[in-house]
Amino acid sequence: MSRLRWNCHLLMGLFPVFIAVSSLSAQQAGCTDPQALNYDTSASVNDGSCQYPHTTTTARAYIPRLSNRVHETSGLIYWKGNLWTHNDSGGDAEIYRLDTLKGRVRQTISIANARNSDWEDIAQDDHYIYIGDVGNNVGNRRDQCVYKIEKAAIPETGDVSLEAEIIYFSYGDQKNYEPDAYNHNFDCEALIAFGDKLLLFSKNWADLKSRVYELPKIAGTHILEPKGILEVDGLITGADLSSDGKQIALCGYKDYEPFLMLIYDFSPGNIFSGNKRRIAFTGMFGTQTEGITYFSDDSLLISAEKTPIAPARVYRFYPKIYTAPALGNP
Secondary structure, eight states: OOHHHHHHHHHHHHHHHHHHHHHHHHOOEEOOOTTSTTOOTTOOEEOSOOOOOOOEEOOEEEESSOOGGGTTEEEEEEETTEEEEEEOTTSOSEEEEEOTTTOOEEEEEEETTOOOSSEEEEEEOSSEEEEEEOOOSSSOOOOOEEEEEEGGGSOSSSOEEEOOEEEEEEETTOOOOSOOTTSSSOEEEEEEEETTEEEEEEEOTTTSOEEEEEEESSSEEEEEOEEEEEOOSSEEEEEEEOTTSSEEEEEEEETTEEEEEEEESOBTTBGGGSEEEEEEESSOTTOEEEEEEEOTTSOEEEEEEOBTTBOSEEEEEOOHHHHHHHHTOO
């Protein structure tokens, strides 16, 4: 083969690689959400930098009063056409199936090898339910864990007692275990199942931020390191992942005024690459929102525990008007 023909073959072989590299370099990172203050029309890749105006809205009561058996509802999932919840610290080691019309208890699942030190949230994947005994108001706990129960073991009707796998963990970045009630950054009340791991969102009493930790779904003992920090300006108390895996909703409150944090349009495996929008609720002062779940039509149901001025109840909210423009949905 002549040198000229060899060079031509070499160039033709490199041409597809050159096109691929050029295509990647042509992508520009920036804010891709048209609703953001810093929307960049030339950006084609979201880099999580979107900033939003202060946003307030309202949520209506969907179940005005829950059963007294779950007056301290602290976590929420929607599974098989029903809501599932549990009580807060000191309650029985049980989860409850509620009907979605009046919030009445229809089934009780006891966890035989568990105790409710401070159950704060509940999550699910296709095969398991995860119950987070992760609350740490005082800041000195060393026995946080997640109870993992198999969905297939839960009967269609009737109460049952089940054994759970136990996933223990501690925070690698926590060095001080001196009691410091409601004035530290190592509480946690929110978790979701995310791929092959659980994501835990801390409830930072001291700085009102939230660190994110990754916990393997494997029974045993794990030491967790923070993967990132969310600027939430409040106390995060619940979390859920949408059924399509494209959105995360966090609920919480600041000075007993509830808010949501919506995380969306993120790349697989990296929630920090997505938009993070805070939405404050008005007209709900004194409402202690605790649990959150995506409902059948992608609305959100948010549970609130009983307070001196309001019964335990469930609210409903539609996030689509905020997330659809960025996700390209109608």
